[in-house]
Amino acid sequence: MLLEKVGILGNTGIYALRDLGGMGVYLFHILCGCLKRPFRFHETLRQTSFIGFGSLFVICCTALTTGMVLGLQGYYSLHKFGAQGMLGSAVALSLILELGPVLTALMVTGRAGSSMCAELGIMRNTEQIDALECMAVDPFRYLISPKFIATLMSVPLLTAIFDVVGIAGGYLAGVTLMGVDSGSYIEGMRDSVTNHDINVGIIKSFVFAVLVVWICTGRGYFVQQIRGAGFGAESVSRVTTQAVVLSSISVLVFDYLLTAVLL
Amino acid sequence: MNGTVIEFRDVSKIFPKKDGGEQRVLDRVNFAIPEGKTTVIAGRSGQGKSVTLKLVLGLMRADGGQVLVDGQDVSLLGKKGLNAMRTRFGVLFQGSALFDSLTVYENVALPLRERTRKKEDEIRAIVEKTLAGLELSGHESKFPAQLSGGMRRRVGLARALQLDPEILLFDEPTTGLDPVMTQEIYQLFAHTQAEAGFTAIIVSHDIPRVFSLADQIIVIDHGAMDVFASSDEIQRSEKAHIQEFVRTTMGSLYQSHLVEQ
Numbered sequence: 001m002l003l004e005k006v007g008i009l010g011n012t013g014i015y016a017l018r019d020l021g022g023m024g025v026y027l028f029h030i031l032c033g034c035l036k037r038p039f040r041f042h043e044t045l046r047q048t049s050f051i052g053f054g055s056l057f058v059i060c061c062t063a064l065t066t067g068m069v070l071g072l073q074g075y076y077s078l079h080k081f082g083a084q085g086m087l088g089s090a091v092a093l094s095l096i097l098e099l100g101p102v103l104t105a106l107m108v109t110g111r112a113g114s115s116m117c118a119e120l121g122i123m124r125n126t127e128q129i130d131a132l133e134c135m136a137v138d139p140f141r142y143l144i145s146p147k148f149i150a151t152l153m154s155v156p157l158l159t160a161i162f163d164v165v166g167i168a169g170g171y172l173a174g175v176t177l178m179g180v181d182s183g184s185y186i187e188g189m190r191d192s193v194t195n196h197d198i199n200v201g202i203i204k205s206f207v208f209a210v211l212v213v214w215i216c217t218g219r220g221y222f223v224q225q226i227r228g229a230g231f232g233a234e235s236v237s238r239v240t241t242q243a244v245v246l247s248s249i250s251v252l253v254f255d256y257l258l259t260a261v262l263l
Numbered sequence: 264m265n266g267t268v269i270e271f272r273d274v275s276k277i278f279p280k281k282d283g284g285e286q287r288v289l290d291r292v293n294f295a296i297p298e299g300k301t302t303v304i305a306g307r308s309g310q311g312k313s314v315t316l317k318l319v320l321g322l323m324r325a326d327g328g329q330v331l332v333d334g335q336d337v338s339l340l341g342k343k344g345l346n347a348m349r350t351r352f353g354v355l356f357q358g359s360a361l362f363d364s365l366t367v368y369e370n371v372a373l374p375l376r377e378r379t380r381k382k383e384d385e386i387r388a389i390v391e392k393t394l395a396g397l398e399l400s401g402h403e404s405k406f407p408a409q410l411s412g413g414m415r416r417r418v419g420l421a422r423a424l425q426l427d428p429e430i431l432l433f434d435e436p437t438t439g440l441d442p443v444m445t446q447e448i449y450q451l452f453a454h455t456q457a458e459a460g461f462t463a464i465i466v467s468h469d470i471p472r473v474f475s476l477a478d479q480i481i482v483i484d485h486g487a488m489d490v491f492a493s494s495d496e497i498q499r500s501e502k503a504h505i506q507e508f509v510r511t512t513m514g515s516l517y518q519s520h521l522v523e524q
Contacts, residue, residue, distance in 0.1 A: 122363075123362075126358055126360060126363075127356045127357070127358060127360040128360050128361075128362055128363075130317075130322055130356070130360065131354065131356060131360035131362075133320075133322060133349070134320055134322070134349055134352060134354045135349070135373070135374045135377065135378065135426075136345075136346035136347075136349040136350045136378060137373075137374075137377045137378070138346075142377070
């Protein structure tokens with residue numbers, strides 16, 4: 001009985017290591033695909049429009065409400081110490097360093113990552129990826145690299161938009177609704193936010209973009225090799241759920257690691 | 264013209280089972296595909312027919328033995344070598360494997376756009392000619408979801424023919440089609456092969472009908488392969504598992520096909 005459990009544990013460990021190794025090789029192939037000619041400019045632009053422009057509405061909504069909540073919560077906390085003047089600083093730093101990159105990555109995972117995973121999973125199950133390979137067309141260059149480049153371009157830009165809209169939301173709640181002085185909100189923000197803070201936010205958004213596109217496309221690409229995924233439509237749905245969960249957790253774990261290293 | 268293009272030497276392919284055991288789909292099989300001829304691979308579902316095609320194309324690796332294409336071991340080829348080999352093949356997949364988000368025209372033009380340096384107007388001329396030859400003119404701007412099963416197979420065939428392949432692989436080309444459409448696909452195949460003279464491998468369940476196209480028939484059963492020159496030879500075989508195959512898959516169907524003929 002015990003031996004059986006140890007065996008299952010060992011098998012799971014070997015499977016996890018093999019999966020991680022496979023995903024490492026997969027990332028290497030994507031990077032090679034990005035450098036191979038002919039570049040797929042049109043497809044990359046199309047994907048940028050889908051991932052970036054298509055996510056704009058959900059990003060703006062999330063940013064505005066998050067900023068407003070931060071404005072209200074910040075006012076409530078700072079008011080106790082008579083430090084309402086620090087509201088701009090608190091809202092901006094929270095958004096630029098943490099909430100902007102993390103929430104943007106989570107929103108892109110839910111909206112575009114799941115779709116990329118399902119698309120590749122269906123293409124794998126219907127032999128469309130095999131067909132590409134049989135035509136001697138590199139599926140990494142043709143299918144995945146445009147998604148990779150588009151995500152890498154879109155996520156940092158969306159993060160910047162998230163930060164700006166979030167700060168505006170904080171202003172709306174703190175200044176317009178709660179009566180904090182407009183000048184102290186803006187000046188507090190200007191004094192406390194440094195270039196280093198902005199760089200940390202940008203680095204985080206790049207790392208999160210890589211994680212999201214790598215995990216989401218990888219799960220779809222390997223849909224038939226994932227243990228317990230099942231077959232057909234069910235496998236695509238299971239793997240898509242797995243991709244969203246895995247990339248969301250990875251974003252949160254890497255957020256902690258990057259914060260620990262960069263701050 | 265009568266050399267061997269593809270050869271399997273003691274090839275085995277094993278898949279793991281859910282219960283931890285293993286299923287030996289191909290068990291040290293040997294056969295050769297002659298150049299310019301049509302070989303039919305027949306057998307029941309799950310016997311490794313499609314696996315055989317994937318081994319030829321290097322989409323899967325054999326667990327033992329050698330798969331040779333023009334004397335080259337496929338498992339030893341790198342990415343470049345595999346790509347060079349694959350450009351000699353055209354493949355018609357079971358479900359046609361058309362790209363859902365591309366139109367009929369874009370699907371058929373894809374190999375030319377990706378694998379040649381032809382200009383767009385040259386590509387358009389070639390694609391339109393191919394589509395006209397397969398009675399698909401006027402459907403260029405449709406998406407695969409808007410086509411019938413038979414039309415999808417024809418678009419798949421058009422795409423497979425774009426790079427003038429020397430070897431064409433057909434994976435269950437008539438599955439899910441009605442008898443009229445099946446007949447149409449086979450006529451189209453015979454016509455195209457007479458024109459282009461390619462080597463063909465057809466994997467099919469459609470046993471009595473597909474045999475009329477075959478120069479060689481390979482019956483795959485429980486991991487073993489037996490090669491026959493004709494369907495009559497299969498019927499005369501004294502091997503127990505072949506007799507069983509004849510009884511279960513050919514018997515009444517084959518008789519009714521003879522009556523039809």
